[in-house]
Amino acid sequence: MPANKKLLILPGDGIGPEVMREVRRIIDWMDRRRSVTFEVKEGIVGGAALDATGSPCPDETVAAASEADAVLFGSVGGPKWDSLPFDQRPELGILRLRKDLGLFANLRPAVVLDPLADASALRPELVKGLDIMIVRETTGGIYFGEPRGIHVNEQGKRVGIDTEVYSEDEIARVARVAFDIARKRSRKLTSVEKANVMQSGRLWRAVVGEVGKAEYPDVELQHMYADNCAMQLASRPKQFDVILGGNLFGDVLSDLAAALTGSLGMLPSATLGAMQPSGKRHALYEPIHGSAPDIAGKGIANPCAQILSFAMLLRLSFGMDEDAQLIETAVEKVLAGGLRTADIMSPGRARVGTTVMGEAVLRELEKLSA
Amino acid sequence: MPANKKLLILPGDGIGPEVMREVRRIIDWMDRRRSVTFEVKEGIVGGAALDATGSPCPDETVAAASEADAVLFGSVGGPKWDSLPFDQRPELGILRLRKDLGLFANLRPAVVLDPLADASALRPELVKGLDIMIVRETTGGIYFGEPRGIHVNEQGKRVGIDTEVYSEDEIARVARVAFDIARKRSRKLTSVEKANVMQSGRLWRAVVGEVGKAEYPDVELQHMYADNCAMQLASRPKQFDVILGGNLFGDVLSDLAAALTGSLGMLPSATLGAMQPSGKRHALYEPIHGSAPDIAGKGIANPCAQILSFAMLLRLSFGMDEDAQLIETAVEKVLAGGLRTADIMSPGRARVGTTVMGEAVLRELEKLSA
Ligand SMILES: [Mg+2]
Ligand SMILES: [Mg+2]
Structure with missing residues (x-):
């Protein structure tokens, strides 16, 4: 061989x-x-x-x-x-x-194996069989965007600045990773942002919607605000299958989902690059x-x-x-x-x-x- | 009278x-x-x-x-x-x-009244007696910072931009609200940011630390990364008393904490302005x-x-x-x-x-x- x-x-x-x-x-x-x-x-x-x-x-x-x-x-x-x-x-x-x-695409499963269902802080019936995959963009967004830094303004006061930047190509390529995974699972994808108050979130929602419509019409796409997603994860986590988020929301929500399993020592992850x-x-x-x-x-x-x-x-x-x-x-x-x-x-x-x-x-x- | x-x-x-x-x-x-x-x-x-x-x-x-x-x-x-x-x-x-x-200061209690302890998705012993106050900055940060918008770059691609900006005065005034509340409760405050990857987070941590040291030496201050705070809330919420965060992290974490109570129809909130x-x-x-x-x-x-x-x-x-x-x-x-x-x-x-x-x-x- x-x-x-x-x-x-x-x-x-x-x-x-x-x-x-x-x-x-x-x-x-x-x-x-x-x-x-x-x-x-x-x-x-x-x-x-x-x-x-x-x-x-x-x-x-x-x-x-x-x-x-x-x-x-x-x-x-x-x-x-x-x-x-x-x-x-x-x-x-x-x-x-x-x-x-x-x-650029971090994959974070949050899986509760049956024998460990009682390790979660959630009631066992809410997490038994839990199997979520969170896809997080990892090379863009607010953790890398420019300008960033701490400067002193005219009043002599310190000001801290970070910039959230996402181009449509950055969004589309990580969206494709998430759609591909969803297609192999239950064909259900939840895309997370704050389109109600963030411009990058508005673009995120639009581009993920476009990619879904054009290339993955067989995958059911749901858009959800990040704060609501945190609430839903903490109350009815099994409603989710694949969740897609930018660098920041993916960071917080993947850690939240991992914590919900109650067994951090069990969880793997993957980070993928572009398909060549x-x-x-x-x-x-x-x-x-x-x-x-x-x-x-x-x-x-x-x-x-x-x-x-x-x-x-x-x-x-x-x-x-x-x-x-x-x-x-x-x-x-x-x-x-x-x-x-x-x-x-x-x-x-x-x-x-x-x-x-x-x-x-x-x-x-x-x-x-x- | x-x-x-x-x-x-x-x-x-x-x-x-x-x-x-x-x-x-x-x-x-x-x-x-x-x-x-x-x-x-x-x-x-x-x-x-x-x-x-x-x-x-x-x-x-x-x-x-x-x-x-x-x-x-x-x-x-x-x-x-x-x-x-x-x-x-x-x-x-x-x-x-x-x-x-x-x-500028949104106060969001996450309280579990004893008779409703079984309404939570968390196991009752983890939430019984839960009494957290989350203080969220509401007039600054990434939901308002400029520049913001969606533009088309030289390659003809759409780019979405938001700016997280916090001045030391904005941080200090909401920190004082949180410290004042902590002082009336258990004198313990957890300040939340992503100082490891965000410059506004670095300034946030520094300023909250300075205010605490100079004006509230009697309040125990703990700094925590926002993703870790989400994990801790979802696993051991009773470790917290007062949590302070910027507009974005305060948004997500206050909703998460509210969801943990399992009874959203019970929760009040306050939003305070400057002391005149x-x-x-x-x-x-x-x-x-x-x-x-x-x-x-x-x-x-x-x-x-x-x-x-x-x-x-x-x-x-x-x-x-x-x-x-x-x-x-x-x-x-x-x-x-x-x-x-x-x-x-x-x-x-x-x-x-x-x-x-x-x-x-x-x-x-x-x-x-x-
Ligand atoms: Mg993290
Ligand atoms: Mg909210």
Whole structure:
């Protein structure tokens, strides 16, 4: 079988390397049992890269990421590097990758696996079976627009300024990502802005509507104000399937939706670039949790979000829906069996560490594919 | 007793007049039984004013509001006026009042009364006793900043632009409102922005910190990113007491917090202007619910939010904490007794209309002050 699936693995710092180890074992297992061969490279990023090369994202890492079909990212940062100047922060590692690879669409699933329905702050019947995908624009909007800064006006007073800017092309390309995903799910998309009080919101609503009408007439499009969306998420989250938002509203609403699941240690994410003429698109997958330096090296980190990030990678970058589903089912079965890492522990369950959790997932994979 | 409490009542449209009627009965009762005399004027606003004068906010209404010590507002709008041009929308009534009176600080309590703890989407133990006050800046920020608009760039593409602008004075004055409120509550304030990615957020954090240090050293100040605040609200809301945010984050977070209570028909709000040398500050009080044209005139609207808006008015504009508390307790007791309007109905309770609910509150007031 040809090794046509180029994968770059960037474990990073903190718990990154230890949770990534459990993914490596799944990759090895797939290699042996599922006859899927990945061409895996490992690279350095974040504090690890700073220590080794002086840069949080060395050129070789960017080059390797650019060549790869998909990047599986761990997490970066930790107290060791906290006092470094701003241009040497480990976090710049991921920021440079996003920028250099043109990753503009952040995909944030908010999924409640049945065994964890009681981890949510919401009543279980309101979140059981929850499966939302939030698509957030990540390279434009108010976090990047110019002019921005703090200046002193004629009265000698400080004034802080940020600019929200969205062009129709920026809106349309991320809208297409969201429509494509909606088409593969329940064909229902909710686009979020504040068109009632923001001009960029008015344009957002118009362009998303145009793209939908012209290219996705089969997808039901709903427009919703961002404040109302926050209310709806907090009261009846299961009404949503795919939600699309700009950088700022996508930021707040994706974090809100993640919190509603009650199990942040379980959630993966993806960030996608433009579809190239070759049919390839740059893509980076990572858990939404951070490097958790306080528990790093203790063997107690939850590897599930990293494993589920790999499943997302299989689905979105390689079209391997069946294998992705296999991994997701395996994770759910392990949880249904009662195993829990510390972060998702609840009374009456069995508390285990990173390796035992990873091994349990492997065992379920064996069973499911037997 | 001198009639030194000038009150302007603006019932507005839809259910506004019928829920306001229940407040009038409480005012009459206070007049009789509590020896508190208000000088009450009633004015027109919204669609009612449009029909009568051609303007959603006639000059006489603005003048009366400006003279009054406090304005009690109902709600405006309805299908009758939906097709009118933008400059004749009933909603302009409230916008003009806010602007002309310089009302820059919106106060949005998110309170869960014990009898309604099961109305929330959150598990009852997480919301029982919830009592948050959100202070939102309402005259500045991205909903008003210039430049704003949609233009066509050199490539012939549409670009939407909004500008977030905050001066240190705008931040400081709303911060003082929040600190003052925090001082009367648990002396804990959470200020919310995105200082990590926004320049206005950096200035916001700096100025709120300066005001706190110089003028409110007795109030514990915590800074929090807005996305994290959304997560925290949706998972452990009771950690908060007073939350301060700019126009945009205050908008989204106050609606989120309101939704968490599960009983939007119960929530009042206030919008305050600057403290004048006379010691007076313009203030307008209104329920957060709208004019609900679908149920207007049916006698089934919940009068509680309007009644609680009046209690808030007594507390904040007249320093009548005891009377405010009396009304709040009366409302809670009525609910504890099992009465419910349709919007908050739940199994096993007694469904009643607007008047019966209002009368029940009056009866409790009688009992409580007997
Ligand atoms: Mg965020
Ligand atoms: Mg709102």
